[in-house]
Each structure stands twice: as structure tokens, then as C-alpha cells.
Amino acid sequence: MTATKGAKRQAELLDAAERVLTTRGNANAALRDFAAEAGVRIGHLQHYFPTRADLIRAVLDRALRRSLERLSAVIGMDPDGDGNRTLTRADTERLLEVLLAEQDDPGCVRLFMEIWAIAASDEQIAAVLREFYGKYVGHVAELVACAQPQLPESRRTALAETVMSLIEGASVVRSDIGVGRSAEGHCEIVRTALALIHGA
The missing domain is CATH 1.10.10 (Arc Repressor Mutant, subunit A)
Incomplete structure (x- = not known):
């Protein structure tokens, strides 16, 4: 073959x-x-x-790769990172809109909910999920570094984790399971994430 x-x-x-x-x-x-x-x-x-863990890892890796490709297409940034680039607030806002659009996709939300459910009772899948989120944090921390290069790595990572929590939480709250999406809530998520990534 x-x-x-x-x-x-x-x-x-x-x-x-x-x-x-x-x-x-x-x-x-x-x-x-x-x-x-x-x-x-x-x-x-x-x-x-x-193994099932290998399959779930591949599903998550593909989901992350697709997301990085969509993000890179928006601002012309290398999906594998471009730490020497300056990230403007306008760039970041466009990236956040792409991320939030992904969180509005019921299939994407359901996929992650199901993987979380598997991980709750399967330590191998939980380890795969932690690995995935570690990569995700790393990519967001690279974006923070492009916006605020003076920050120490530990602070960039903490900000990346906070931005991810905001975006990931939005997927549940804005879903059909949660309260739904509002224009005001959407703007507030973007405003808060921008302030975290670029500094208030």
C-alpha cells in the first residue's frame, strides 16, 4: 500500500x-x-x-492541526508557530473569532464532550487529553509571546491557560445544552481574551 x-x-x-x-x-x-x-x-x-488511546490521540491531533491551519490562514502565520512575529490586536481578534466559531460547531463540541466522558473513566485517554491540552496551551502561549514578548514564560503559560479556559468554557455555555449565544456575551469573551493576550 x-x-x-x-x-x-x-x-x-x-x-x-x-x-x-x-x-x-x-x-x-x-x-x-x-x-x-x-x-x-x-x-x-x-x-x-x-489502542483506543492511539486512535483518540490521532483524532485530537487532527482536530488541533485543522484548527491551527484555520488560524494561520486568517493572519498568514505558520501553523507550527512564528514566535518572531508581532501580533496586533486586530490579528488576535480575528483569531478569537475563528476559535469561537469552532466552539459554535455542535459536532466539535460533542466530540470533545465525548472524549472528556471517556477520559473520566479511562486513565490512558485522560493522559492523551492532558497531552493534547499541553500542546494547545503551548500554541496559545506562543501567540501571547507574539503580543507581549517581554513576559516571562510562566506568565505567558498562565495567560494561555486562562484564555483557553474562557474559550473552552464558552463552548459549553454557548451550546444548546447551555444558555445559548448572545451578542453581548460574545463581545465580552473577545474583549476579555484580548485584554489577557495583549495586556489591559
Whole structure:
């Protein structure tokens, strides 16, 4: 099998995993459930993703990569970081709008809710989730560094964690499960995040 076919097959398997997590709400899904959704034998799935943790890691890595690509497209920034760039408030506002739009996507919210539910009873998945959020914090901290290069790394990280908490919390509060989205609330989230990233 060529590398292209292998990559295509992996993408199909990840698509199937996302469907199981977002449409069935099955926090107890096992590899056999993901394999059945993809229409393959469990051994075929395990060729690419030996454990459920490996599969969830790949789903999260792909979600993060997609988000970074959307963000980089907005301001022309390298998705792998561009620490020497100056980030303007206008750049940051555009980035925040992209992030909040992701949080408004019911499929995206459901995917993360289901992975959180799995992580609550599976330490391997919890470790994968911590790894994912560690990467996410690192990317946001790089943006803070572009806006406030004088800050020490520990402060940039703390601000990144706070911005992430604000954005991630928005996904629940603004969802159909929460109170819903309001224009005033949206503006306040953006204003608060801008103040954190750029300094009041």
C-alpha cells in the first residue's frame, strides 16, 4: 500500500471514529465499535491505531492541526508557530473569532464532550487529553509571546491557560445544552481574551 493510500485510509478511520463519538454519544465505545463504523476488521484498525488511546490521540491531533491551519490562514502565520512575529490586536481578534466559531460547531463540541466522558473513566485517554491540552496551551502561549514578548514564560503559560479556559468554557455555555449565544456575551469573551493576550 502506498503512503498516499495509507494516509487516505487513516483519514477514513479517523472520520469513522469522529462519527461514533459525535453521533452516537458513545463514551464507552471500544475499538470494535470504531472498526464497525469504518467497515473494517478490528485488526485492520489496530494496524494503524493499536489502542483506543492511539486512535483518540490521532483524532485530537487532527482536530488541533485543522484548527491551527484555520488560524494561520486568517493572519498568514505558520501553523507550527512564528514566535518572531508581532501580533496586533486586530490579528488576535480575528483569531478569537475563528476559535469561537469552532466552539459554535455542535459536532466539535460533542466530540470533545465525548472524549472528556471517556477520559473520566479511562486513565490512558485522560493522559492523551492532558497531552493534547499541553500542546494547545503551548500554541496559545506562543501567540501571547507574539503580543507581549517581554513576559516571562510562566506568565505567558498562565495567560494561555486562562484564555483557553474562557474559550473552552464558552463552548459549553454557548451550546444548546447551555444558555445559548448572545451578542453581548460574545463581545465580552473577545474583549476579555484580548485584554489577557495583549495586556489591559
